[in-house]
Amino acid sequence: MTVRTPRTMRIPGFLPTVLTGVLCGVLLVACAGGPDGDGGLCEAPSGTVPGVTIVENGRPLPDSRLGWRVGPEATVLIGTAGGDPAYELFRVGGAMRLADGRIVVANAGTGELRVYDSDGIHLESWGGQGDGPGEFGAMAPGGVEPWPGDSLMATDSFSSRISIFSTDGTFGRAVRLQGGYQRVVGPLPDGRVFAATLTTFERGEPGTSELIRPNLEYGILQADGSVQRDLGAYPGSELYLVNTADGPPWPRSYPFDRRAFDFVWGDLVVITTNDRYEIRAYQPDGSLARIVRRDHEARGPTRADLRDWVARQNPDRPEALDAVADMPLVEAFPAFAQVLVDRLSYLWVEEYRLPGETHRLWTVFDPEGRALGLFEMPGSFAVTEIGEDYILGTRRDALDIEYVESWPLARSGS
Structure with a gap:
């Protein structure tokens, strides 16, 4: 019989526990003890899944903070209310930073990928609106992110395709998604694509309203867009549906809607919701590989x-x-508000703000899913990317002017 004692991190206020499912034998795990984090050994809780790593984390103390720090102000600010059109942003779908410090902004309002240097100075624009090679249709590019190798990917969900560019702006190829998939969640390290599509929903009786939750269907596509494997349907985000007498039903966001979250985490794909504080990651073949949980009071x-x-x-x-x-x-209420993976494969989960709360707290987990502590995000920007030493985000001011800004991040301290 093999007894596995997982490593634990002694963080004041909470203690992560790593469980690895086994087919035989008794699994022992470290159990939280007193305030100093000391604990004994106890049997794994029921429900341990064979072959699945389960990481249980306690809830951080509300006033505790991870020792990481963000600079007092943004070091790069892109955007203007008027002047040079190269700095006028409209319908920003996302932004990413290249290895040399350049920032690429997906500006869907003009159908461009706009490139700025590390100081926010405009260098060039790629693409444009149209149907030609490297051009984008309406409401695109909807996002931009790294592609395996020295390339980047721009998304065009309305056309169910992605466009691959080199980092010097050379258009490589367009990949059209097959099998009915509309949205690329992200590329896998080997060049395959994790994709999704929203299922249809039926209309109710005219004059009625209801809370619905259409499914999302996921799949793994080859680099040419062909379907390698369908992963099945999973709960999507909730919508409040108003069934009108004339015309199609009118879906609206629900104020406290439980949502679906999907992304690539290393070589795993994540398909999860914020119904409870649990992140589920799968192998690309669809088998469950990892569950990360954190104590949460509903x-x-x-x-x-x-x-x-x-x-x-x-x-x-x-x-x-x-x-x-x-x-x-x-x-x-939802268990959390947002979840991101940074460039170092750390998991960042934003706390859901209950009525009356104004904080911008995130729980940071290491690449194995062990909670490190709470992090307070500055400003009022929406985070789009977290790198080793920066946080990139978008913001709208009181006049609805759009900006992209970068803040310095220091990963040091307790």
């Missing part, structure tokens, strides 16, 4: 929470409250 929204949320979103439209009079309530 709380259900009230009718007053719902009305307050709508009132804040529509301060000049008091009649908006009438539209949610019969809107159903979910059993619990």
